[in-house]
Amino acid sequence: MEKPNRPTILITNDDSVYSKGICELIKVAREFGNVVVVAPDRVRSGMSRAITHAETMHLNKLHEEDGFIVYSSSGTPVDCVKLAFFALFKENKPDLLISGINHGSNSSVNAVYSATVGAAMEGCINNVSSVALSLCDHNEDADFSFILPAIKKIILTMLNHPLPYATYLNVNFPMGQLEGMKVCRQSDARWSEEYDQKISEYGDKSYLLGGYFDNREPQSEDTDEWALNHHFGSIVPSKVDMTNYECLNDLKNLYGNIR
Amino acid sequence: MEKPNRPTILITNDDSVYSKGICELIKVAREFGNVVVVAPDRVRSGMSRAITHAETMHLNKLHEEDGFIVYSSSGTPVDCVKLAFFALFKENKPDLLISGINHGSNSSVNAVYSATVGAAMEGCINNVSSVALSLCDHNEDADFSFILPAIKKIILTMLNHPLPYATYLNVNFPMGQLEGMKVCRQSDARWSEEYDQKISEYGDKSYLLGGYFDNREPQSEDTDEWALNHHFGSIVPSKVDMTNYECLNDLKNLYGNIR
Numbered sequence: 001m002e003k004p005n006r007p008t009i010l011i012t013n014d015d016s017v018y019s020k021g022i023c024e025l026i027k028v029a030r031e032f033g034n035v036v037v038v039a040p041d042r043v044r045s046g047m048s049r050a051i052t053h054a055e056t057m058h059l060n061k062l063h064e065e066d067g068f069i070v071y072s073s074s075g076t077p078v079d080c081v082k083l084a085f086f087a088l089f090k091e092n093k094p095d096l097l098i099s100g101i102n103h104g105s106n107s108s109v110n111a112v113y114s115a116t117v118g119a120a121m122e123g124c125i126n127n128v129s130s131v132a133l134s135l136c137d138h139n140e141d142a143d144f145s146f147i148l149p150a151i152k153k154i155i156l157t158m159l160n161h162p163l164p165y166a167t168y169l170n171v172n173f174p175m176g177q178l179e180g181m182k183v184c185r186q187s188d189a190r191w192s193e194e195y196d197q198k199i200s201e202y203g204d205k206s207y208l209l210g211g212y213f214d215n216r217e218p219q220s221e222d223t224d225e226w227a228l229n230h231h232f233g234s235i236v237p238s239k240v241d242m243t244n245y246e247c248l249n250d251l252k253n254l255y256g257n258i259r
Numbered sequence: 260m261e262k263p264n265r266p267t268i269l270i271t272n273d274d275s276v277y278s279k280g281i282c283e284l285i286k287v288a289r290e291f292g293n294v295v296v297v298a299p300d301r302v303r304s305g306m307s308r309a310i311t312h313a314e315t316m317h318l319n320k321l322h323e324e325d326g327f328i329v330y331s332s333s334g335t336p337v338d339c340v341k342l343a344f345f346a347l348f349k350e351n352k353p354d355l356l357i358s359g360i361n362h363g364s365n366s367s368v369n370a371v372y373s374a375t376v377g378a379a380m381e382g383c384i385n386n387v388s389s390v391a392l393s394l395c396d397h398n399e400d401a402d403f404s405f406i407l408p409a410i411k412k413i414i415l416t417m418l419n420h421p422l423p424y425a426t427y428l429n430v431n432f433p434m435g436q437l438e439g440m441k442v443c444r445q446s447d448a449r450w451s452e453e454y455d456q457k458i459s460e461y462g463d464k465s466y467l468l469g470g471y472f473d474n475r476e477p478q479s480e481d482t483d484e485w486a487l488n489h490h491f492g493s494i495v496p497s498k499v500d501m502t503n504y505e506c507l508n509d510l511k512n513l514y515g516n517i518r
Contacts, residue, residue, distance in 0.1 A: 045312070046309060046310045046311070046312050047307075047309045048306075048307040048308035048309045048310075048337075048377065049307035049308070049371050049372050050305060050306045050307045050309040050372070050374075051305045051307075051372050051468065052305070052468060053304070053305050053468045054467075055467075056457060056465035056466060056467045057465060057466050057467075057468075058463065058464070058465055058466075059464065059466065078307075078372070079468075082452050082468070083452075083454065083466055085452065086452045086453070086454050086466075087454070087466065109384060109499070111501065112308050112380065112384070112499065113308050113309070113310050113337070115309075118307065121371065125368060125371070125449045126449060149518075150517050150518065153517045154514065154517065157513055157514060157517070161513055163506075164503065164505070164506045164509075166447065167503045167506060170501075178518070179518070180516075180517065180518040181514055181515065181517040181518070182515065183507060183510045183511040183514050183515055184507075185500070185502040185504065185507065186500050186501055186502045188425065188500070190384045190385060193341050193342075193344065193345045194345070195342065195345050195346070197346075198315060204317065205317070205318065206315035206316060206317055207315060207316045207317075207318065207342055207345075207346065208313075208314075208315045208316075209310065209311060209312045209316075209338075209341070233517075235510065235514050236501075236502055237502065237503040237506050237507065237510050238501040238502060238503060239501055239502070239503040240368070240371065241444070241445050241447070242370065242429075242445055242495075242497040242498055242501070243444040243445045243495055243496065243497060243498070244423065244426045244496040244497060244498040245444065246423070247422075247423045247426060247496050248442060248443075248444065248496065250423075251442045251494065251496050252442040254416055254420055255413065255416060255440055255442050255494050256440065256441065256442055257439075257440075258409050258412045258413065258416075258439065258440040258492075259408075259409065259437070259438070259439040259440070
C-alpha cells in the first residue's frame with residue numbers, strides 16, 4: 001500500500017550495490033521511509049567527487065517492490081546522485097540522502113578522497129539533507145550491528161531538523177565498540193605514501209599505492225580522529241564552500257593589484 | 260649548468276601532458292626555476308581528488324635536460340602529485356606546485372569536481388605552496404597569451420610569500436580579456452543536470468552528462484563568478500579543512516547525546 005506521507009530516502013555508496021554495508025543501511029532506512037537505491041555496479045572507492053563526462057552511463061533497475069526500488073549505475077557515486085535526481089526525482093527531491101555504510105574510515109583527510117563523502121556533498125549541493133556513513137573496518141563481512149541503533153537516531157534527527165545551508169554530515173564509526181557520538185572538526189592529517197615499486201622483466205617500473213596515516217594532531221580532543229580512537233563515533237558537519245575566509249584580506253593586499 | 264639556488268617547481272594538470280595549457284605554463288615556469296612535470300598520459304578531467312588503488316601505475320620519463328624534466332603517468336592528477344613526491348622528491352619537496360593551465364573554468368562549484376584543483380589541494384596537504392590555474396575556454400587551441408603576465412606575477416608572489424597553512428589558491432581567468440585579478444570567495448552555484456538520454460535498439464537507456472550552470476548569487480560582487488563575468492581573474496584561497504565551524508555547537512546539542 002502506498003504511504004504518501006512517508007519520507008523518501010535516497011541511498012548510494014561507493015563499495016557497490018552488492019556490498020554488505022549498503023544492505024545493512026537499506027534495512028534500517030526502510031523503517032523510516034520509502035527507499036530508492038542508486039549505487040555503483042562495481043567498487044568505486046577513492047573516486048572522490050569524480051564525474052563521468054563524454055561517456056554514456058547506464059541505470060539498471062535491479063529490484064522493485066512497494067516503497068523500495070534498487071538501481072545500479074555504471075557511473076561514479078556522484079554520477080549516481082546526479083542521475084537519480086535527473087531520472088527518478090525531477091522536481092520532487094528526496095527528503096534525505098544517505099551514502100554508505102562505507103567499509104573503511106572516511107575521517108579527516110580520507111574525506112577528501114572518499115566517494116562515499118563525495119556523494120553526500122553532491123546531495124547537499126542540490127539542497128537535499130545528506131549524510132555519509134562509514135565504519136572503520138575494511139572487512140567485506142564487517143560487523144555493522146552495533147552501530148545501527150546510533151544510525152537510526154541520526155536518521156530521525158536529520159528528518160526532524162534540517163541541516164544548515166550547504167552543509168552535510170560526515171559520520172564515522174569506530175570498529176567493534178561504540179561509546180556514543182561526538183560532533184567534531186576534521187583532523188589535520190595526511191597519508192604519507194610508500195608505493196610498492198615493481199620492475200617488470202623489461203625494466204619498466206610500476207607503482208602500487210600504499211602508505212601510512214599521519215595524524216598531525218593526535219592530542220586534539222575536538223577532532224574526529226580523537227573521537228574514533230576513543231571508541232566514539234564522529235560527526236563532522238562539512239561545507240561545500242572551500243574558501244579560507246580568514247586570509248581573504250591579507251591575500252587581497254598581496255594579489256589584488258595584479259593585472 | 261646546474262643552478263642549485265633556483266626554486267624547483269612541480270607542474271601537473273588534468274588535460275594530459277600533451278595539452279596546450281601545460282606547455283604554456285611550462286614555458287612561464289622555466290623563467291623562475293627548475294621545472295619537474297608529472298602529468299597524466301591522457302585526459303583526466305572531472306576526476307576531482309580521485310586516487311588509484313589496488314591497481315599499479317606507471318611513471319614514464321618523456322624528456323630530460325638541465326633544469327627541466329617531464330614524466331607522464333597513468334594515474335589521476337592527485338596520483339601524479341603523490342607519485343612525484345614519493346619517487347622524485349622524497350625529503351626535498353618542491354618549492355611550488357602549479358596545476359594547469361586548465362582548458363575550462365574551475366570556478367565556484369566546478370572546483371569540487373576538478374582534478375586540476377584536486378592536484379593543487381594534494382600539494383597543499385603535503386605542505387607545498389600550491390595553485391590551480393584555469394582559463395574559461397575549453398578550446399584545445401585556446402589563447403593563453405594575455406594571461407601569462409598575470410601568471411608570472413602570481414608565481415613571483417607565491418615564491419616570496421608563503422600561503423597560510425593548509426591553504427591553496429584556486430585561480431581562474433576570463434576568456435579573451437583580463438582587467439586585473441580579484442581575491443574572492445567561492446560562489447554558491449551548482450550544475451543543473453540535463454542528461455542526454457539515448458535508447459538502444461534493445462531498449463536500454465543510457466545517459467550522457469549535460470546541463471546548465473546555475474549561479475545562485477549572480478549579484479554578489481565578492482565572488483569568483485562575479486569577477487570572471489566582469490573580465491577579472493579570480494583568486495580563491497581554499498582550505499583542506501571542510502568543517503563548518505559555525506554550526507558545531509548547534510549540532511552538538513542535536514547529535515551529541517546519541518549513543
